[in-house]
Amino acid sequence: xxxxxxxxxxxxxxxxxxxxxxxxxxxxxxPLNLEVREGESIAVxxxxxxxxxxxxxxMSGPGGVWVSDEYGAHVLESTRRVLDRYGPLRTSRNPVVxxxxxxxxxxxxxxxxxxxxxYSFVIGAADAVGRSIDTRACVRVSRRSPSVRGRVxxxxxxxxxxxxxxxxxESSVLPAVFEDVREIYRAANIEIGEPTYVxxxxxxxxxxxIEGPGDYREMLAHARRGLNVFVIESFVxxxxxELRGISDGVPxxxxxxxxxxxxxxxxxxxxSGVVVALNAHRPxxxxxxxxxxxxxxxxxxHWLGLFHTSEGGVLEDPLEDTPSGPEAMRNLLYPDxxxxxxxxAGQARILRQHPAIIAID
Ligand SMILES: [Zn+2]
Numbered sequence: 001x002x003x004x005x006x007x008x009x010x011x012x013x014x015x016x017x018x019x020x021x022x023x024x025x026x027x028x029x030x031p032l033n034l035e036v037r038e039g040e041s042i043a044v045x046x047x048x049x050x051x052x053x054x055x056x057x058x059m060s061g062p063g064g065v066w067v068s069d070e071y072g073a074h075v076l077e078s079t080r081r082v083l084d085r086y087g088p089l090r091t092s093r094n095p096v097v098x099x100x101x102x103x104x105x106x107x108x109x110x111x112x113x114x115x116x117x118x119y120s121f122v123i124g125a126a127d128a129v130g131r132s133i134d135t136r137a138c139v140r141v142s143r144r145s146p147s148v149r150g151r152v153x154x155x156x157x158x159x160x161x162x163x164x165x166x167x168x169x170e171s172s173v174l175p176a177v178f179e180d181v182r183e184i185y186r187a188a189n190i191e192i193g194e195p196t197y198v199x200x201x202x203x204x205x206x207x208x209x210i211e212g213p214g215d216y217r218e219m220l221a222h223a224r225r226g227l228n229v230f231v232i233e234s235f236v237x238x239x240x241x242e243l244r245g246i247s248d249g250v251p252x253x254x255x256x257x258x259x260x261x262x263x264x265x266x267x268x269x270x271x272s273g274v275v276v277a278l279n280a281h282r283p284x285x286x287x288x289x290x291x292x293x294x295x296x297x298x299x300x301x302h303w304l305g306l307f308h309t310s311e312g313g314v315l316e317d318p319l320e321d322t323p324s325g326p327e328a329m330r331n332l333l334y335p336d337x338x339x340x341x342x343x344x345a346g347q348a349r350i351l352r353q354h355p356a357i358i359a360i361d
Contacts, residue, residue, distance in 0.1 A: 228273030
């Protein structure tokens with residue numbers, strides 16, 4: 001175990017700790033410990049086999065339990081029914097939705113700051129019971145002032161959907177779509193850079209399997225530092241064909257570590273980003289630009305750590321100023337496509353807290 005230094009922004013003190021390769025036996029690791037000082041936040045990044053789901057199974061410290069893999073007594077049966085097998089992680093004080101192959105947990109990911117002291121956690125792998133696997137774990141501890149502005153780079157990966165490639169994209173509607181997205185984030189004090197358009201190899205226009213290894217994960221492996229949006233034509237098959245977009249994890253696993261931390265930076269192309277399916281936004285009808293921009297901004301907000309205003313009508317977003325009822329429709333995190341683009345101060349703070357966002361003056 002060592003402490004390294006990362007060249008973060010001048011507004012942020014960073015330290016990075018590699019926990020190395022952590023063995024997972026019968027689905028869980030031995031307990032790991034962390035010391036947190038006043039005003040600090042933590043990002044724990046896990047990496048491993050692309051067909052395993054890794055996550056922090058339990059995290060406790062000053063102030064009690066931050067992540068649990070069992071439902072607390074306060075979670076109603078009706079809420080449990082609308083959540084999947086990772087529901088307990090989702091209803092924890094520090095909610096997350098895990099994904100395949102890598103994982104990022106950001107603490108805090110809510111209104112309550114982390115009290116200083118000693119924290120203890122274990123790493124789990126969902127389907128590893130009866131097998132022995134390893135995950136590489138890195139911890140990034142940062143201290144930054146909470147009211148800063150942020151900036152982040154954006155890469156747009158083009159699959160050739162609707163015939164748009166890096167060469168002809170300027171004559172398409174996509175630059176206007178991303179201008180709208182940047183405007184939505186400016187309102188949250190986040191400056192998203194001009195998009196860099198890159199072409200993906202052919203074959204990703206239509207994606208079939210988003211739940212296991214395959215095209216989807218292979219495509220996401222092209223992610224670069226910062227925000228990544230993958231533009232496809234459609235999701236096909238089963239329940240996914242209606243999908244307009246998806247975020248790979250909430251929050252998504254960013255490319256967090258610098259080359260000066262070789263133990264953590266090696267192979268950390270995040271393999272994570274958001275996907276938007278153009279056909280689901282009715283390309284030949286009025287409002288295509290606005291609908292697409294709203295979906296991209298919405299999925300990026302998930303990737304940066306925000307949840308829906310309400311899940312299945314039963315689980316309200318725990319942030320204090322997130323609207324509910326009819327007012328929620330104007331919010332960017334309203335689950336339906338006809339929702340608005342507003343973000344509250346509390347939501348904007350969570351977005352800026354994601355470690356992919358670089359703090360600026
Ligand atoms: Zn959503």
